[in-house]
Amino acid sequence: QSALTQPASVSGSPGQSVTISCTAISSDVGSYFLVSWYQHHPGKAPKLMIYEVTKRPSGVSTRFSGSKSGNTASLTISGLQAEDEADYYCCSYAGVGTYVVFGGGTKLTVL
Amino acid sequence: QVQLVESGGGVVQPGRSLRLSCAASGFPFSRYGMHWVRQAPGKGLEWVAVIWYDGNKKYHAESVKGRFTISRDNSKNTLYLQMDSLRAEDTAMYYCAREYCTSLSCYVDIWGQGTLLTVSS
Numbered sequence: 001q002s003a004l005t006q007p008a009s010v011s012g013s014p015g016q017s018v019t020i021s022c023t024a025i026s027s028d029v030g031s032y033f034l035v036s037w038y039q040h041h042p043g044k045a046p047k048l049m050i051y052e053v054t055k056r057p058s059g060v061s062t063r064f065s066g067s068k069s070g071n072t073a074s075l076t077i078s079g080l081q082a083e084d085e086a087d088y089y090c091c092s093y094a095g096v097g098t099y100v101v102f103g104g105g106t107k108l109t110v111l
Numbered sequence: 112q113v114q115l116v117e118s119g120g121g122v123v124q125p126g127r128s129l130r131l132s133c134a135a136s137g138f139p140f141s142r143y144g145m146h147w148v149r150q151a152p153g154k155g156l157e158w159v160a161v162i163w164y165d166g167n168k169k170y171h172a173e174s175v176k177g178r179f180t181i182s183r184d185n186s187k188n189t190l191y192l193q194m195d196s197l198r199a200e201d202t203a204m205y206y207c208a209r210e211y212c213t214s215l216s217c218y219v220d221i222w223g224q225g226t227l228l229t230v231s232s
Contacts, residue, residue: 002155034216038156045206045222046156052215089156093216099170100146100219105155
C-alpha cells in the first residue's frame, strides 16, 4: 500500500469540475507533504501540473488547481474537457530513507 | 528545448544485467538532481532512484536496493541505471526525470518518454 492514497477512479461530464484527493497515511510523508501532481496519458511522458501544493507551472491551464487540508491534498479540474481524460498521480518527498513516494494514481474519465 | 531521451531497454532473461541511459539536453545537466521512475504494466508510477547534481549522494527504493545503481556522467550529460539480478517484476517502462528545487522543496518537473524493459525467459 502506497504511503499516499488516491481514489482509483473519478469521472465527470464536459464542463463539470472534479476533485482528486491524495491522503498521506504515513506520518513521515505527512510532515513533508509539499505535494506535486502529474498528468499521464498512456504512451506519453508524465506532465507536471501542480507543484508545492498550489503552484501551477507556466503553460498549465488555470483550470487545474491544488489545495491541501491537513494530511489530504486535492487536485481540482474545472471546466472538464475531453483531453483531460488521463491518469493523475500525486507525489511527495518522504524523508531520507524512502525519498519520494507516488500515490497509486487516479483514472479520470470524461463522460 | 529541454529534453530527456532514454535508451537501453529491451528483453532480458531473469538474473541478467542491463544498463539504461538517459541523454539530457537543453539545460545545464550538472546543476540538477535526476531520478528514475518506472511503471509496470497496468500499475502506477513507482519511484526507483535519485542522484544529486554532483553524483555525491544517491538513494534507491527498497524494491531495487542492492540490485540497481544510479549514476551519471556530467561530462556526457547522461544519466544511467545499472540493473543487475533482474526479476520478472522489474518489467516496466522506465522514465528518467529532472528534479527542480526551490527554496521550499524539490520536485520532478521534466520527464522523458521512457524506455521499456521486459524481463522474461
